[in-house]
Amino acid sequence: MVAGEAQGHSIxxxxxVRIPVRPAWLGxxxxxxxxxxxxxxxxxxxxxxxLGEWPWATFWINVAGSFLLGVLLEALAASRLGRTWRRGLQxxxxxxVLGGFTTYSTFSVETTRLLEGxxxxxxxxxxxxxxxxGVVAAAGGIGAxxxxxxxxxxxxx
Numbered sequence: 001m002v003a004g005e006a007q008g009h010s011i012x013x014x015x016x017v018r019i020p021v022r023p024a025w026l027g028x029x030x031x032x033x034x035x036x037x038x039x040x041x042x043x044x045x046x047x048x049x050x051l052g053e054w055p056w057a058t059f060w061i062n063v064a065g066s067f068l069l070g071v072l073l074e075a076l077a078a079s080r081l082g083r084t085w086r087r088g089l090q091x092x093x094x095x096x097v098l099g100g101f102t103t104y105s106t107f108s109v110e111t112t113r114l115l116e117g118x119x120x121x122x123x124x125x126x127x128x129x130x131x132x133x134g135v136v137a138a139a140g141g142i143g144a145x146x147x148x149x150x151x152x153x154x155x156x157x
Contacts, residue, residue: 031092032095043057055110062130067141068141074146111126114126
């Protein structure tokens with residue numbers, strides 16, 4: 001389906017745009033996103049940071065999400081699942097659940113609040129640490145799957 005077309009008719013002035021995924025996959029992403037966002041909201045409510053404090057909940061949510069995304073994508077790349085199953089898990093769990101669970105927007109707002117609140121050393125350290133640790137966590141997830149996948153059958157070393 002192309003946006004701007006209805007039963008073969010185009011809308012003047014509206015450029016045709018292709019939807020990058022089939023509409024059925026959008027439901028998978030929606031459900032996964034609702035699950036991930038709900039889980040994040042519960043954790044943020046339970047362990048939210050006070051004014052000027054390091055936002056630990058968001059930090060650990062993003063680190064855990066980065067690690068899990070590395071695990072998921074590497075496991076899917078190494079799996080023997082069919083293309084449709086891999087795509088569904090990538091979209092439902094990766095884009096949906098983990099995309100809803102992790103939060104670049106909250107990270108950005110918290111960093112901005114720290115900087116604007118005069119806590120610029122904490123804000124800068126939070127921003128830098130979050131990005132670096134997130135990348136390391138994703139690489140760690142990838143590495144963990146590779147290490148587990150390279151073990152000989154039967155649990156022998």
